[in-house]
Amino acid sequence: MQIFHHKSELRDRIESLRQEGLVIGFVPTMGALHMGHLSLVQRALDDSQYVVVSIFVNPTQFNNKKDLETYPRTLDADIALLKTVDSKKILVYAPKVVDIYGQTLKTERFDFDGLDNVMEGAYREGHFDGVGTIVKRLFEIVRPDCAFFGEKDYQQLLIIKSLVKKTKLPVKIIGCPIYRELDGLAMSSRNTRLSLQHRLAAPFIYKTLKTAKEKFGTKSAKYVTEWVEDEFKLQDLLDLEYVLIADSETLKPVKRKSIKKSYRVFIAVYAGDVRLIDNIALN
Known part of the structure; x- marks a missing residue:
């Protein structure tokens, strides 16, 4: 080489x-x-x-x-x-x-x-x-x-x-496409810095994103965003920095859904002192 x-x-x-x-x-x-x-x-x-x-x-x-x-x-x-x-x-x-x-x-x-x-x-x-x-x-x-x-x-x-x-x-x-661990955690060089406890907790991020995608089919962006925020309030080992549902092309936050546009949900989470990001297409 x-x-x-x-x-x-x-x-x-x-x-x-x-x-x-x-x-x-x-x-x-x-x-x-x-x-x-x-x-x-x-x-x-x-x-x-x-x-x-x-x-x-x-x-x-x-x-x-x-x-x-x-x-x-x-x-x-x-x-x-x-x-x-x-x-x-x-x-x-x-x-x-x-x-x-x-x-x-x-x-x-x-x-x-x-x-x-x-x-x-x-x-x-x-x-x-x-x-x-x-x-x-x-x-x-x-x-x-x-x-x-x-x-x-x-x-x-x-x-x-x-x-x-x-x-x-x-x-x-x-x-x-995002390459994931078997438990869904998005692969990142930062993952090696996670403690065992935080590594076991981190797959919750992708699990939550998948459920958010399901909810987005019938619920508003505001509802789904608040639901994600509430889910992370119950987590002792994960600290949500932000969650945002945005237009896939402009990254402008969604106020009202349109069938003519595509959307993604983006998230940043602290697992101890390690910052993890992830996202998923919603439609």
């Missing part, structure tokens, strides 16, 4: 592949890889001849310094896991901060047409400017034909699509 720590070397390799007319896929990650990441990589391999997987914990998208410091960094294990998928057609890009940002760590500012004003944007100030900054830079370095993102971070997926449209970057963005 080819591993690159410097963008100049990676660019040279990608350019040689392009001269052969090969399609380049891209899966950006922050490492601590799990089966959810591998499902994205496999999808990328299905659609591309070669796939670049970046492993980089991006400092500009953390508004919580402690969260950045405690984020797991497991490069050797990540590489070993990627080799179980394919050892020849995956290129790993694992740069230092200076290779991405140079000597000055600076966050760009973006206009995402309000997509960043709710949910994660409302609770994590500056988060999506940080996401936009790193994704734009990685796209400029890798110059992929297509890039793959999981729907667990659905808001981020829409924002990246907006970024590509506004910056006219020639990359196709492909969203992939």
Whole structure:
């Protein structure tokens, strides 16, 4: 497996592949890889001849310094896991901060047409400017034909699509289904930080989302939202940060349902000091 720590070397390799007319896929990650990441990589391999997987914990998208410091960094294990998928057609890009940002760590500012004003944007100030900054830079370095993102971070997926449209970057963005544990918990690198008690309690999140979907068929968005809030008030180990039912395209909160629109319910929950997010399509 080819591993690159410097963008100049990676660019040279990608350019040689392009001269052969090969399609380049891209899966950006922050490492601590799990089966959810591998499902994205496999999808990328299905659609591309070669796939670049970046492993980089991006400092500009953390508004919580402690969260950045405690984020797991497991490069050797990540590489070993990627080799179980394919050892020849995956290129790993694992740069230092200076290779991405140079000597000055600076966050760009973006206009995402309000997509960043709710949910994660409302609770994590500056988060999506940080996401936009790193994704734009990685796209400029890798110059992929297509890039793959999981729907667990659905808001981020829409924002990246907006970024590509506004910056006219020639990359196709492909969203992939949420990969879940057998008990329904959405796979996340943060799951490894859960205590045993919190890990056993966490599947309640997806269970509640599934019931909310059932109720949304006959009840109003306001009713379903309040029902979810009441359910979490009964949980000793899970602390609800937000629940929102929103339009799947604009992320605007639903006031009155329309059969012409699609909706999703989004949720953020603290299990101890570990923050978990999830969502589910409602129709």
